[in-house]
Amino acid sequence: MAATDPTTQAQQATLLSVGEVAEKLGIPASTLRTWERRYELGPSARSAGGHRRYDAADVERLQRMHLLVDSGLGPAAAARAAISGDPMERTEGADAFADAVIAATRAYDAEGLRTLFVRKLEDLGTIRAWTDHIAPSMRRVGEEWYRGSVGVDGEHLVSDALHTALRARLASRRTKGQDHRPVLLACAEDEHHVLPLLALQCALADQEIGCHMLGQRTPFSAIAGMTIRLEPAAVFLWASIVHFDGSALASVLDAATDRTDVLLGGPGWSVEGGTHVADLQAAVDAVQQAIARHPVGA
Incomplete structure:
Protein backbone atom coordinates (compact mmCIF):
# COMPACT_ATOMS: atom_id res chain seq x y z
CA MET A 1 0.00 0.00 0.00
CA ALA A 2 1.41 3.38 -1.01
CA ALA A 3 2.14 5.80 1.81
CA THR A 4 0.07 8.95 2.00
CA ASP A 5 1.95 12.07 0.94
CA PRO A 6 2.71 13.96 4.20
CA THR A 7 2.17 17.28 2.38
CA THR A 8 -1.34 16.18 1.38
CA GLN A 9 -2.03 15.06 4.95
CA ALA A 10 -1.00 18.48 6.27
CA GLN A 11 -3.17 20.27 3.74
CA GLN A 12 -6.17 18.10 4.60
CA ALA A 13 -5.68 18.82 8.28
CA THR A 14 -6.09 22.58 7.68
CA LEU A 15 -9.39 22.27 5.80
CA LEU A 16 -12.40 23.48 7.77
CA SER A 17 -16.15 22.87 7.58
CA VAL A 18 -18.68 25.70 7.51
CA GLY A 19 -19.39 25.16 11.21
CA GLU A 20 -15.71 25.31 12.11
CA VAL A 21 -15.19 28.52 10.12
CA ALA A 22 -18.30 30.07 11.66
CA GLU A 23 -16.98 29.29 15.14
CA LYS A 24 -13.54 30.62 14.25
CA LEU A 25 -14.95 33.95 13.00
CA GLY A 26 -17.68 34.20 15.62
CA ILE A 27 -20.52 34.54 13.11
CA PRO A 28 -23.54 32.33 12.30
CA ALA A 29 -23.10 29.56 9.75
CA SER A 30 -26.12 31.00 7.92
CA THR A 31 -24.11 34.20 7.31
CA LEU A 32 -21.36 32.20 5.62
CA ARG A 33 -23.91 30.48 3.41
CA THR A 34 -25.41 33.88 2.50
CA TRP A 35 -21.96 35.23 1.58
CA GLU A 36 -21.35 32.18 -0.58
CA ARG A 37 -24.71 32.50 -2.33
CA ARG A 38 -24.58 36.25 -2.91
CA TYR A 39 -20.88 37.04 -3.22
CA GLU A 40 -19.18 33.74 -4.23
CA LEU A 41 -17.18 33.56 -1.00
CA GLY A 42 -17.60 29.83 -0.62
CA PRO A 43 -15.23 26.92 0.06
CA SER A 44 -12.83 26.08 -2.77
CA ALA A 45 -11.26 22.83 -1.48
CA ARG A 46 -12.48 19.31 -0.81
CA SER A 47 -11.79 16.83 1.94
CA ALA A 48 -10.43 13.36 1.26
CA GLY A 49 -14.03 12.18 1.31
CA GLY A 50 -15.07 14.72 -1.32
CA HIS A 51 -16.85 17.18 0.99
CA ARG A 52 -16.45 20.90 0.30
CA ARG A 53 -14.12 22.56 2.76
CA TYR A 54 -12.58 25.98 3.38
CA ASP A 55 -8.80 26.18 2.94
CA ALA A 56 -6.50 28.77 4.50
CA ALA A 57 -6.95 31.24 1.61
CA ASP A 58 -10.74 30.95 1.87
CA VAL A 59 -10.64 31.64 5.59
CA GLU A 60 -8.35 34.64 5.08
CA ARG A 61 -10.81 36.14 2.57
CA LEU A 62 -13.69 35.57 4.98
CA GLN A 63 -11.75 37.20 7.81
CA ARG A 64 -11.22 40.27 5.61
CA MET A 65 -14.91 40.26 4.72
CA HIS A 66 -15.91 40.03 8.39
CA LEU A 67 -13.60 42.90 9.40
CA LEU A 68 -14.79 45.14 6.56
CA VAL A 69 -18.47 44.54 7.31
CA ASP A 70 -17.83 45.20 11.01
CA SER A 71 -16.11 48.46 10.06
CA GLY A 72 -19.33 49.61 8.41
CA LEU A 73 -18.70 48.83 4.74
CA GLY A 74 -21.65 47.32 2.89
CA PRO A 75 -21.47 43.56 2.20
CA ALA A 76 -21.18 43.90 -1.59
CA ALA A 77 -18.29 46.38 -1.42
CA ALA A 78 -16.68 44.36 1.38
CA ALA A 79 -16.88 41.19 -0.72
CA ARG A 80 -15.23 42.89 -3.70
CA ALA A 81 -12.42 44.14 -1.46
CA ALA A 82 -12.06 40.75 0.27
CA ILE A 83 -11.80 38.87 -3.02
CA SER A 84 -9.45 41.35 -4.71
CA GLY A 85 -7.33 41.97 -1.64
CA ASP A 86 -7.62 45.72 -2.26
CA PRO A 87 -7.96 48.11 0.67
CA MET A 88 -11.44 49.12 1.76
CA GLU A 89 -13.08 51.27 -0.89
CA ARG A 90 -13.60 54.94 -0.16
CA THR A 91 -17.07 56.28 -0.94
CA GLU A 92 -18.02 59.88 -1.61
CA GLY A 93 -19.49 61.89 1.22
CA ALA A 94 -23.15 62.73 1.62
CA ASP A 95 -22.77 66.19 0.10
CA ALA A 96 -21.04 64.86 -3.01
CA PHE A 97 -23.67 62.17 -3.43
CA ALA A 98 -26.48 64.70 -3.04
CA ASP A 99 -24.77 66.96 -5.61
CA ALA A 100 -24.71 64.04 -8.06
CA VAL A 101 -28.41 63.32 -7.42
CA ILE A 102 -29.34 66.99 -7.97
CA ALA A 103 -27.28 67.15 -11.17
CA ALA A 104 -28.90 63.99 -12.56
CA THR A 105 -32.35 65.28 -11.58
CA ARG A 106 -31.83 68.59 -13.39
CA ALA A 107 -30.60 66.68 -16.44
CA TYR A 108 -33.66 64.39 -16.33
CA ASP A 109 -31.24 61.47 -16.28
CA ALA A 110 -33.47 58.69 -14.94
CA GLU A 111 -30.96 55.92 -15.63
CA GLY A 112 -28.20 57.91 -13.95
CA LEU A 113 -30.35 58.37 -10.86
CA ARG A 114 -31.19 54.67 -10.69
CA THR A 115 -27.50 53.81 -11.04
CA LEU A 116 -26.55 56.19 -8.22
CA PHE A 117 -29.11 54.68 -5.86
CA VAL A 118 -28.49 51.04 -6.84
CA ARG A 119 -24.73 51.33 -6.41
CA LYS A 120 -25.01 53.11 -3.06
CA LEU A 121 -27.41 50.48 -1.72
CA GLU A 122 -25.15 47.70 -2.97
CA ASP A 123 -21.96 49.23 -1.57
CA LEU A 124 -23.18 50.24 1.86
CA GLY A 125 -26.26 48.13 2.56
CA THR A 126 -29.72 49.59 2.98
CA ILE A 127 -29.42 51.14 6.45
CA ARG A 128 -26.15 53.01 5.91
CA ALA A 129 -26.99 54.00 2.34
CA TRP A 130 -30.40 55.32 3.34
CA THR A 131 -29.36 57.07 6.56
CA ASP A 132 -26.07 58.62 5.45
CA HIS A 133 -26.65 59.32 1.76
CA ILE A 134 -30.08 58.68 0.24
CA ALA A 135 -32.34 60.35 2.80
CA PRO A 136 -30.12 63.49 2.94
CA SER A 137 -30.09 63.65 -0.86
CA MET A 138 -33.89 63.44 -0.98
CA ARG A 139 -34.11 66.28 1.54
CA ARG A 140 -31.84 68.30 -0.77
CA VAL A 141 -34.20 67.62 -3.67
CA GLY A 142 -37.08 68.89 -1.55
CA GLU A 143 -35.12 72.04 -0.66
CA GLU A 144 -34.28 72.66 -4.32
CA TRP A 145 -37.95 72.20 -5.24
CA TYR A 146 -38.92 74.72 -2.55
CA ARG A 147 -36.43 77.21 -4.02
CA GLY A 148 -37.76 76.58 -7.52
CA SER A 149 -34.52 75.18 -8.98
CA VAL A 150 -36.07 71.69 -9.35
CA GLY A 151 -39.59 71.32 -10.70
CA VAL A 152 -42.25 68.90 -9.52
CA ASP A 153 -41.46 66.81 -12.59
CA GLY A 154 -37.86 66.43 -11.40
CA GLU A 155 -39.04 65.55 -7.90
CA HIS A 156 -41.25 62.81 -9.32
CA LEU A 157 -38.39 61.58 -11.53
CA VAL A 158 -35.99 61.13 -8.62
CA SER A 159 -38.68 59.52 -6.45
CA ASP A 160 -39.48 57.03 -9.20
CA ALA A 161 -35.79 56.22 -9.66
CA LEU A 162 -35.37 55.55 -5.95
CA HIS A 163 -38.56 53.47 -5.89
CA THR A 164 -37.17 51.35 -8.74
CA ALA A 165 -33.79 50.94 -7.02
CA LEU A 166 -35.37 49.84 -3.74
CA ARG A 167 -37.68 47.40 -5.51
CA ALA A 168 -34.73 45.93 -7.40
CA ARG A 169 -32.79 45.44 -4.17
CA LEU A 170 -35.79 43.86 -2.52
CA ALA A 171 -36.25 41.44 -5.43
CA SER A 172 -32.64 40.28 -5.04
CA ARG A 173 -33.12 39.71 -1.30
CA ARG A 174 -36.31 37.69 -1.19
CA THR A 175 -36.10 34.71 1.15
CA LYS A 176 -38.18 31.57 1.39
CA GLY A 177 -39.25 29.43 4.30
CA GLN A 178 -39.59 32.19 6.91
CA ASP A 179 -39.47 30.71 10.42
CA HIS A 180 -40.80 33.81 12.22
CA ARG A 181 -44.22 35.30 12.83
CA PRO A 182 -45.36 37.70 10.06
Missing part, protein backbone atom coordinates in the same frame (compact mmCIF):
# COMPACT_ATOMS: atom_id res chain seq x y z
CA VAL A 183 -44.38 41.37 9.95
CA LEU A 184 -46.87 43.90 8.56
CA LEU A 185 -45.86 47.26 7.03
CA ALA A 186 -48.27 50.03 6.04
CA CYS A 187 -48.58 53.79 5.67
CA ALA A 188 -51.06 55.74 7.74
CA GLU A 189 -54.51 56.11 6.25
CA ASP A 190 -53.90 59.27 4.17
CA GLU A 191 -50.13 58.91 3.83
CA HIS A 192 -48.73 58.73 0.29
CA HIS A 193 -44.96 58.89 0.97
CA VAL A 194 -44.08 55.22 0.71
CA LEU A 195 -40.31 55.39 0.10
CA PRO A 196 -39.31 55.19 3.81
CA LEU A 197 -41.52 52.11 4.15
CA LEU A 198 -39.81 50.50 1.13
CA ALA A 199 -36.44 51.30 2.72
CA LEU A 200 -37.52 49.46 5.87
CA GLN A 201 -38.73 46.50 3.83
CA CYS A 202 -35.32 46.33 2.11
CA ALA A 203 -33.41 46.73 5.39
CA LEU A 204 -35.40 43.86 6.90
CA ALA A 205 -34.82 41.75 3.78
CA ASP A 206 -31.07 42.37 4.26
CA GLN A 207 -31.57 40.57 7.60
CA GLU A 208 -33.57 37.82 5.82
CA ILE A 209 -36.83 39.02 7.40
CA GLY A 210 -39.81 38.92 5.06
CA CYS A 211 -42.78 41.31 5.34
CA HIS A 212 -46.33 41.84 4.18
CA MET A 213 -46.45 45.30 2.60
CA LEU A 214 -49.79 47.11 2.45
CA GLY A 215 -48.21 50.34 1.20
CA GLN A 216 -49.58 53.85 0.98
CA ARG A 217 -53.01 55.21 1.90
CA THR A 218 -54.19 51.99 3.52
CA PRO A 219 -57.38 52.47 5.57
CA PHE A 220 -56.87 51.79 9.26
CA SER A 221 -59.80 49.38 9.08
CA ALA A 222 -57.89 47.30 6.51
CA ILE A 223 -54.73 47.35 8.63
CA ALA A 224 -56.74 46.26 11.67
CA GLY A 225 -58.38 43.46 9.69
CA MET A 226 -55.03 42.18 8.41
CA THR A 227 -53.63 42.37 11.95
CA ILE A 228 -56.45 40.16 13.23
CA ARG A 229 -55.99 37.64 10.40
CA LEU A 230 -52.18 37.41 10.44
CA GLU A 231 -51.45 37.93 14.15
CA PRO A 232 -48.08 39.42 13.16
CA ALA A 233 -45.15 39.81 15.53
CA ALA A 234 -45.04 43.48 14.56
CA VAL A 235 -47.12 46.06 12.72
CA PHE A 236 -45.09 49.06 11.52
CA LEU A 237 -46.97 52.20 10.46
CA TRP A 238 -45.37 55.19 8.71
CA ALA A 239 -46.64 58.80 8.80
CA SER A 240 -44.71 61.81 7.52
CA ILE A 241 -47.26 64.52 8.40
CA VAL A 242 -49.82 64.92 11.17
CA HIS A 243 -53.26 64.45 9.64
CA PHE A 244 -55.44 62.61 12.17
CA ASP A 245 -56.19 62.43 15.86
CA GLY A 246 -55.43 59.61 18.27
CA SER A 247 -58.74 57.86 17.73
CA ALA A 248 -57.79 57.07 14.12
CA LEU A 249 -55.17 54.60 15.35
CA ALA A 250 -57.46 52.96 17.90
CA SER A 251 -58.73 50.20 15.59
CA VAL A 252 -55.20 48.94 14.93
CA LEU A 253 -54.20 49.12 18.59
CA ASP A 254 -57.36 47.21 19.53
CA ALA A 255 -56.63 44.55 16.89
CA ALA A 256 -53.09 44.05 18.18
CA THR A 257 -53.15 41.62 21.08
CA ASP A 258 -50.26 41.15 23.50
CA ARG A 259 -48.72 38.98 20.76
CA THR A 260 -48.24 41.94 18.40
CA ASP A 261 -46.05 45.05 18.78
CA VAL A 262 -47.35 48.22 17.09
CA LEU A 263 -44.42 50.35 15.90
CA LEU A 264 -44.80 53.95 14.69
CA GLY A 265 -42.27 55.65 12.42
CA GLY A 266 -42.04 59.11 10.93
CA PRO A 267 -42.62 62.65 12.25
CA GLY A 268 -46.39 62.50 11.77
CA TRP A 269 -47.24 60.72 15.02
CA SER A 270 -48.28 62.86 17.98
CA VAL A 271 -50.58 60.27 19.55
CA GLU A 272 -50.31 57.90 22.47
CA GLY A 273 -50.11 54.16 21.96
CA GLY A 274 -47.63 52.00 20.11
CA THR A 275 -43.85 52.30 20.21
CA HIS A 276 -42.28 55.24 18.40
CA VAL A 277 -38.99 54.56 16.57
CA ALA A 278 -36.62 57.34 15.59
CA ASP A 279 -34.91 56.09 12.46
CA LEU A 280 -34.37 53.15 10.09
CA GLN A 281 -31.89 51.35 12.34
CA ALA A 282 -34.21 51.68 15.32
CA ALA A 283 -37.11 50.35 13.24
CA VAL A 284 -35.14 47.27 12.19
CA ASP A 285 -34.03 46.68 15.78
CA ALA A 286 -37.61 47.00 17.04
CA VAL A 287 -38.93 44.51 14.47
CA GLN A 288 -36.18 42.02 15.33
CA GLN A 289 -36.99 42.37 19.03
CA ALA A 290 -40.70 41.85 18.35
CA ILE A 291 -39.96 38.66 16.40
CA ALA A 292 -37.82 37.41 19.29
CA ARG A 293 -40.54 38.26 21.85
CA HIS A 294 -43.35 36.68 19.85
CA PRO A 295 -42.03 33.41 18.37
CA VAL A 296 -44.04 31.05 16.20
CA GLY A 297 -46.50 29.03 18.27
CA ALA A 298 -46.30 31.31 21.32
Whole structure:
Protein backbone atom coordinates (compact mmCIF):
# COMPACT_ATOMS: atom_id res chain seq x y z
CA MET A 1 0.00 0.00 0.00
CA ALA A 2 1.41 3.38 -1.01
CA ALA A 3 2.14 5.80 1.81
CA THR A 4 0.07 8.95 2.00
CA ASP A 5 1.95 12.07 0.94
CA PRO A 6 2.71 13.96 4.20
CA THR A 7 2.17 17.28 2.38
CA THR A 8 -1.34 16.18 1.38
CA GLN A 9 -2.03 15.06 4.95
CA ALA A 10 -1.00 18.48 6.27
CA GLN A 11 -3.17 20.27 3.74
CA GLN A 12 -6.17 18.10 4.60
CA ALA A 13 -5.68 18.82 8.28
CA THR A 14 -6.09 22.58 7.68
CA LEU A 15 -9.39 22.27 5.80
CA LEU A 16 -12.40 23.48 7.77
CA SER A 17 -16.15 22.87 7.58
CA VAL A 18 -18.68 25.70 7.51
CA GLY A 19 -19.39 25.16 11.21
CA GLU A 20 -15.71 25.31 12.11
CA VAL A 21 -15.19 28.52 10.12
CA ALA A 22 -18.30 30.07 11.66
CA GLU A 23 -16.98 29.29 15.14
CA LYS A 24 -13.54 30.62 14.25
CA LEU A 25 -14.95 33.95 13.00
CA GLY A 26 -17.68 34.20 15.62
CA ILE A 27 -20.52 34.54 13.11
CA PRO A 28 -23.54 32.33 12.30
CA ALA A 29 -23.10 29.56 9.75
CA SER A 30 -26.12 31.00 7.92
CA THR A 31 -24.11 34.20 7.31
CA LEU A 32 -21.36 32.20 5.62
CA ARG A 33 -23.91 30.48 3.41
CA THR A 34 -25.41 33.88 2.50
CA TRP A 35 -21.96 35.23 1.58
CA GLU A 36 -21.35 32.18 -0.58
CA ARG A 37 -24.71 32.50 -2.33
CA ARG A 38 -24.58 36.25 -2.91
CA TYR A 39 -20.88 37.04 -3.22
CA GLU A 40 -19.18 33.74 -4.23
CA LEU A 41 -17.18 33.56 -1.00
CA GLY A 42 -17.60 29.83 -0.62
CA PRO A 43 -15.23 26.92 0.06
CA SER A 44 -12.83 26.08 -2.77
CA ALA A 45 -11.26 22.83 -1.48
CA ARG A 46 -12.48 19.31 -0.81
CA SER A 47 -11.79 16.83 1.94
CA ALA A 48 -10.43 13.36 1.26
CA GLY A 49 -14.03 12.18 1.31
CA GLY A 50 -15.07 14.72 -1.32
CA HIS A 51 -16.85 17.18 0.99
CA ARG A 52 -16.45 20.90 0.30
CA ARG A 53 -14.12 22.56 2.76
CA TYR A 54 -12.58 25.98 3.38
CA ASP A 55 -8.80 26.18 2.94
CA ALA A 56 -6.50 28.77 4.50
CA ALA A 57 -6.95 31.24 1.61
CA ASP A 58 -10.74 30.95 1.87
CA VAL A 59 -10.64 31.64 5.59
CA GLU A 60 -8.35 34.64 5.08
CA ARG A 61 -10.81 36.14 2.57
CA LEU A 62 -13.69 35.57 4.98
CA GLN A 63 -11.75 37.20 7.81
CA ARG A 64 -11.22 40.27 5.61
CA MET A 65 -14.91 40.26 4.72
CA HIS A 66 -15.91 40.03 8.39
CA LEU A 67 -13.60 42.90 9.40
CA LEU A 68 -14.79 45.14 6.56
CA VAL A 69 -18.47 44.54 7.31
CA ASP A 70 -17.83 45.20 11.01
CA SER A 71 -16.11 48.46 10.06
CA GLY A 72 -19.33 49.61 8.41
CA LEU A 73 -18.70 48.83 4.74
CA GLY A 74 -21.65 47.32 2.89
CA PRO A 75 -21.47 43.56 2.20
CA ALA A 76 -21.18 43.90 -1.59
CA ALA A 77 -18.29 46.38 -1.42
CA ALA A 78 -16.68 44.36 1.38
CA ALA A 79 -16.88 41.19 -0.72
CA ARG A 80 -15.23 42.89 -3.70
CA ALA A 81 -12.42 44.14 -1.46
CA ALA A 82 -12.06 40.75 0.27
CA ILE A 83 -11.80 38.87 -3.02
CA SER A 84 -9.45 41.35 -4.71
CA GLY A 85 -7.33 41.97 -1.64
CA ASP A 86 -7.62 45.72 -2.26
CA PRO A 87 -7.96 48.11 0.67
CA MET A 88 -11.44 49.12 1.76
CA GLU A 89 -13.08 51.27 -0.89
CA ARG A 90 -13.60 54.94 -0.16
CA THR A 91 -17.07 56.28 -0.94
CA GLU A 92 -18.02 59.88 -1.61
CA GLY A 93 -19.49 61.89 1.22
CA ALA A 94 -23.15 62.73 1.62
CA ASP A 95 -22.77 66.19 0.10
CA ALA A 96 -21.04 64.86 -3.01
CA PHE A 97 -23.67 62.17 -3.43
CA ALA A 98 -26.48 64.70 -3.04
CA ASP A 99 -24.77 66.96 -5.61
CA ALA A 100 -24.71 64.04 -8.06
CA VAL A 101 -28.41 63.32 -7.42
CA ILE A 102 -29.34 66.99 -7.97
CA ALA A 103 -27.28 67.15 -11.17
CA ALA A 104 -28.90 63.99 -12.56
CA THR A 105 -32.35 65.28 -11.58
CA ARG A 106 -31.83 68.59 -13.39
CA ALA A 107 -30.60 66.68 -16.44
CA TYR A 108 -33.66 64.39 -16.33
CA ASP A 109 -31.24 61.47 -16.28
CA ALA A 110 -33.47 58.69 -14.94
CA GLU A 111 -30.96 55.92 -15.63
CA GLY A 112 -28.20 57.91 -13.95
CA LEU A 113 -30.35 58.37 -10.86
CA ARG A 114 -31.19 54.67 -10.69
CA THR A 115 -27.50 53.81 -11.04
CA LEU A 116 -26.55 56.19 -8.22
CA PHE A 117 -29.11 54.68 -5.86
CA VAL A 118 -28.49 51.04 -6.84
CA ARG A 119 -24.73 51.33 -6.41
CA LYS A 120 -25.01 53.11 -3.06
CA LEU A 121 -27.41 50.48 -1.72
CA GLU A 122 -25.15 47.70 -2.97
CA ASP A 123 -21.96 49.23 -1.57
CA LEU A 124 -23.18 50.24 1.86
CA GLY A 125 -26.26 48.13 2.56
CA THR A 126 -29.72 49.59 2.98
CA ILE A 127 -29.42 51.14 6.45
CA ARG A 128 -26.15 53.01 5.91
CA ALA A 129 -26.99 54.00 2.34
CA TRP A 130 -30.40 55.32 3.34
CA THR A 131 -29.36 57.07 6.56
CA ASP A 132 -26.07 58.62 5.45
CA HIS A 133 -26.65 59.32 1.76
CA ILE A 134 -30.08 58.68 0.24
CA ALA A 135 -32.34 60.35 2.80
CA PRO A 136 -30.12 63.49 2.94
CA SER A 137 -30.09 63.65 -0.86
CA MET A 138 -33.89 63.44 -0.98
CA ARG A 139 -34.11 66.28 1.54
CA ARG A 140 -31.84 68.30 -0.77
CA VAL A 141 -34.20 67.62 -3.67
CA GLY A 142 -37.08 68.89 -1.55
CA GLU A 143 -35.12 72.04 -0.66
CA GLU A 144 -34.28 72.66 -4.32
CA TRP A 145 -37.95 72.20 -5.24
CA TYR A 146 -38.92 74.72 -2.55
CA ARG A 147 -36.43 77.21 -4.02
CA GLY A 148 -37.76 76.58 -7.52
CA SER A 149 -34.52 75.18 -8.98
CA VAL A 150 -36.07 71.69 -9.35
CA GLY A 151 -39.59 71.32 -10.70
CA VAL A 152 -42.25 68.90 -9.52
CA ASP A 153 -41.46 66.81 -12.59
CA GLY A 154 -37.86 66.43 -11.40
CA GLU A 155 -39.04 65.55 -7.90
CA HIS A 156 -41.25 62.81 -9.32
CA LEU A 157 -38.39 61.58 -11.53
CA VAL A 158 -35.99 61.13 -8.62
CA SER A 159 -38.68 59.52 -6.45
CA ASP A 160 -39.48 57.03 -9.20
CA ALA A 161 -35.79 56.22 -9.66
CA LEU A 162 -35.37 55.55 -5.95
CA HIS A 163 -38.56 53.47 -5.89
CA THR A 164 -37.17 51.35 -8.74
CA ALA A 165 -33.79 50.94 -7.02
CA LEU A 166 -35.37 49.84 -3.74
CA ARG A 167 -37.68 47.40 -5.51
CA ALA A 168 -34.73 45.93 -7.40
CA ARG A 169 -32.79 45.44 -4.17
CA LEU A 170 -35.79 43.86 -2.52
CA ALA A 171 -36.25 41.44 -5.43
CA SER A 172 -32.64 40.28 -5.04
CA ARG A 173 -33.12 39.71 -1.30
CA ARG A 174 -36.31 37.69 -1.19
CA THR A 175 -36.10 34.71 1.15
CA LYS A 176 -38.18 31.57 1.39
CA GLY A 177 -39.25 29.43 4.30
CA GLN A 178 -39.59 32.19 6.91
CA ASP A 179 -39.47 30.71 10.42
CA HIS A 180 -40.80 33.81 12.22
CA ARG A 181 -44.22 35.30 12.83
CA PRO A 182 -45.36 37.70 10.06
CA VAL A 183 -44.38 41.37 9.95
CA LEU A 184 -46.87 43.90 8.56
CA LEU A 185 -45.86 47.26 7.03
CA ALA A 186 -48.27 50.03 6.04
CA CYS A 187 -48.58 53.79 5.67
CA ALA A 188 -51.06 55.74 7.74
CA GLU A 189 -54.51 56.11 6.25
CA ASP A 190 -53.90 59.27 4.17
CA GLU A 191 -50.13 58.91 3.83
CA HIS A 192 -48.73 58.73 0.29
CA HIS A 193 -44.96 58.89 0.97
CA VAL A 194 -44.08 55.22 0.71
CA LEU A 195 -40.31 55.39 0.10
CA PRO A 196 -39.31 55.19 3.81
CA LEU A 197 -41.52 52.11 4.15
CA LEU A 198 -39.81 50.50 1.13
CA ALA A 199 -36.44 51.30 2.72
CA LEU A 200 -37.52 49.46 5.87
CA GLN A 201 -38.73 46.50 3.83
CA CYS A 202 -35.32 46.33 2.11
CA ALA A 203 -33.41 46.73 5.39
CA LEU A 204 -35.40 43.86 6.90
CA ALA A 205 -34.82 41.75 3.78
CA ASP A 206 -31.07 42.37 4.26
CA GLN A 207 -31.57 40.57 7.60
CA GLU A 208 -33.57 37.82 5.82
CA ILE A 209 -36.83 39.02 7.40
CA GLY A 210 -39.81 38.92 5.06
CA CYS A 211 -42.78 41.31 5.34
CA HIS A 212 -46.33 41.84 4.18
CA MET A 213 -46.45 45.30 2.60
CA LEU A 214 -49.79 47.11 2.45
CA GLY A 215 -48.21 50.34 1.20
CA GLN A 216 -49.58 53.85 0.98
CA ARG A 217 -53.01 55.21 1.90
CA THR A 218 -54.19 51.99 3.52
CA PRO A 219 -57.38 52.47 5.57
CA PHE A 220 -56.87 51.79 9.26
CA SER A 221 -59.80 49.38 9.08
CA ALA A 222 -57.89 47.30 6.51
CA ILE A 223 -54.73 47.35 8.63
CA ALA A 224 -56.74 46.26 11.67
CA GLY A 225 -58.38 43.46 9.69
CA MET A 226 -55.03 42.18 8.41
CA THR A 227 -53.63 42.37 11.95
CA ILE A 228 -56.45 40.16 13.23
CA ARG A 229 -55.99 37.64 10.40
CA LEU A 230 -52.18 37.41 10.44
CA GLU A 231 -51.45 37.93 14.15
CA PRO A 232 -48.08 39.42 13.16
CA ALA A 233 -45.15 39.81 15.53
CA ALA A 234 -45.04 43.48 14.56
CA VAL A 235 -47.12 46.06 12.72
CA PHE A 236 -45.09 49.06 11.52
CA LEU A 237 -46.97 52.20 10.46
CA TRP A 238 -45.37 55.19 8.71
CA ALA A 239 -46.64 58.80 8.80
CA SER A 240 -44.71 61.81 7.52
CA ILE A 241 -47.26 64.52 8.40
CA VAL A 242 -49.82 64.92 11.17
CA HIS A 243 -53.26 64.45 9.64
CA PHE A 244 -55.44 62.61 12.17
CA ASP A 245 -56.19 62.43 15.86
CA GLY A 246 -55.43 59.61 18.27
CA SER A 247 -58.74 57.86 17.73
CA ALA A 248 -57.79 57.07 14.12
CA LEU A 249 -55.17 54.60 15.35
CA ALA A 250 -57.46 52.96 17.90
CA SER A 251 -58.73 50.20 15.59
CA VAL A 252 -55.20 48.94 14.93
CA LEU A 253 -54.20 49.12 18.59
CA ASP A 254 -57.36 47.21 19.53
CA ALA A 255 -56.63 44.55 16.89
CA ALA A 256 -53.09 44.05 18.18
CA THR A 257 -53.15 41.62 21.08
CA ASP A 258 -50.26 41.15 23.50
CA ARG A 259 -48.72 38.98 20.76
CA THR A 260 -48.24 41.94 18.40
CA ASP A 261 -46.05 45.05 18.78
CA VAL A 262 -47.35 48.22 17.09
CA LEU A 263 -44.42 50.35 15.90
CA LEU A 264 -44.80 53.95 14.69
CA GLY A 265 -42.27 55.65 12.42
CA GLY A 266 -42.04 59.11 10.93
CA PRO A 267 -42.62 62.65 12.25
CA GLY A 268 -46.39 62.50 11.77
CA TRP A 269 -47.24 60.72 15.02
CA SER A 270 -48.28 62.86 17.98
CA VAL A 271 -50.58 60.27 19.55
CA GLU A 272 -50.31 57.90 22.47
CA GLY A 273 -50.11 54.16 21.96
CA GLY A 274 -47.63 52.00 20.11
CA THR A 275 -43.85 52.30 20.21
CA HIS A 276 -42.28 55.24 18.40
CA VAL A 277 -38.99 54.56 16.57
CA ALA A 278 -36.62 57.34 15.59
CA ASP A 279 -34.91 56.09 12.46
CA LEU A 280 -34.37 53.15 10.09
CA GLN A 281 -31.89 51.35 12.34
CA ALA A 282 -34.21 51.68 15.32
CA ALA A 283 -37.11 50.35 13.24
CA VAL A 284 -35.14 47.27 12.19
CA ASP A 285 -34.03 46.68 15.78
CA ALA A 286 -37.61 47.00 17.04
CA VAL A 287 -38.93 44.51 14.47
CA GLN A 288 -36.18 42.02 15.33
CA GLN A 289 -36.99 42.37 19.03
CA ALA A 290 -40.70 41.85 18.35
CA ILE A 291 -39.96 38.66 16.40
CA ALA A 292 -37.82 37.41 19.29
CA ARG A 293 -40.54 38.26 21.85
CA HIS A 294 -43.35 36.68 19.85
CA PRO A 295 -42.03 33.41 18.37
CA VAL A 296 -44.04 31.05 16.20
CA GLY A 297 -46.50 29.03 18.27
CA ALA A 298 -46.30 31.31 21.32
